[in-house]
């Protein structure tokens with residue numbers, strides 16, 4: 001590029017070492033570079049940090065990154081520094097002198113990335129010191145923490161709504177992997193006063209075939225299903241609601257000649273560790289598990305995920321099936337759905353110690369999942385629209401495979417007439 005401004009493709013290659021943007025990244029970089037205010041919702045691993053790091057470099061000056069986790073801040077600072085970019089973190093995990101040195105480097109240099117926890121950023125002292133500096137981009141990572149309807153509300157995130165007034169010239173980018181459309185609206189209101197854009201990208205996992213089946217036939221149905229899915233040595237995860245269900249399912253699968261091991265939080269840490277490693281290293285092994293299993297597991301060739309019981313909500317469901325087919329090859333997600341599960345889930349919500357309003361939201365979320373289970377239109381379209389992403393019928397779900405025949409009023413009238 002000939003201009004005086006560094007070119008985004010050039011930085012993408014020279015600083016980050018990537019040859020191309022992933023879907024959605026370039027739009028977000030462009031809008032932020034132009035000074036926009038936006039919320040970007042992209043799944044974990046989609047590459048959110050690149051969006052704001054590149055935009056920050058293009059805008060120049062100082063980029064503030066608000067992040068709730070010290071470990072996350074340290075990782076990103078280390079990665080940026082290794083790539084030759086000025087970056088510092090100020091947080092409670094460092095001593096006073098280290099923090100003061102970090103501040104001096106960024107404030108003195110008038111440029112670079114400054115990672116802060118929300119409570120550090122929103123002190124009066126920090127805000128008035130920063131207001132004197134060229135802050136050109138403010139990034140709010142894990143932005144779902146702003147919303148009471150998100151799963152991880154943090155009161156200290158609420159004060160971030162004042163940043164748009166303190167730094168009127170700064171672009172603001174809020175990023176999260178988990179926000180349904182209700183939560184997205186709430187985040188936009190709180191951070192931008194309703195005047196920001198929302199970008200949702202990358203939720204589609206087209207290689208995962210989606211399937212929901214009525215629970216009928218007890219444990220034998222589950223064993224038969226897993227037997228079919230695991231045929232030929234395919235590895236998979238069977239999620240059960242209870243620890244007892246996990247243990248019993250593993251026993252039944254083994255009894256049927258399907259090699260399976262259990263995993264749940266009631267097992268001791270040593271055994272859990274061994275089982276996790278076996279799942280990662282042994283071929284043709286099925287893991288029966290509660291939701292305690294899966295966080296941070298990055299095994300590319302999981303071929304199927306079965307839900308033996310109804311998951312908690314759409315977000316949980318989508319995250320759980322997302323553990324299948326990370327290698328991009330065909331994978332399958334099958335949910336068994338029975339009326340008894342609905343009662344169990346509702347009882348779990350009601351007996352929890354959340355407030356009434358929160359319980360009402362949880363009920364609504366459960367209802368969305370029930371709508372999904374009973375869908376007569378493309379299941380993937382339903383999931384994606386839940387996250388705010390538009391799409392066409394997918395051709396890779398049970399509904400697309402065999403659309404339900406439409407049973408209209410005239411047919412009904414004929415049946416009645418015949419009776």
Ligand code: ADP
Pocket residue numbers: 018019020021022025042043044045046047048049050
């Ligand atoms: P997120 O914050 O969305 O969970 P990260 O920002 O941690 O995701 O990025 C996940 C991984 O994707 C990182 O290893 C990152 O280097 C890589 N990545 C991001 N953008 C690209 C790209 N355009 N091309 C290749 N790899 C990328």
Ligand code: MG
Pocket residue numbers: 048049
């Ligand atoms: Mg991230």
Ligand code: ZN
Pocket residue numbers: 377378379380381393394395396397398399400
């Ligand atoms: Zn479909």
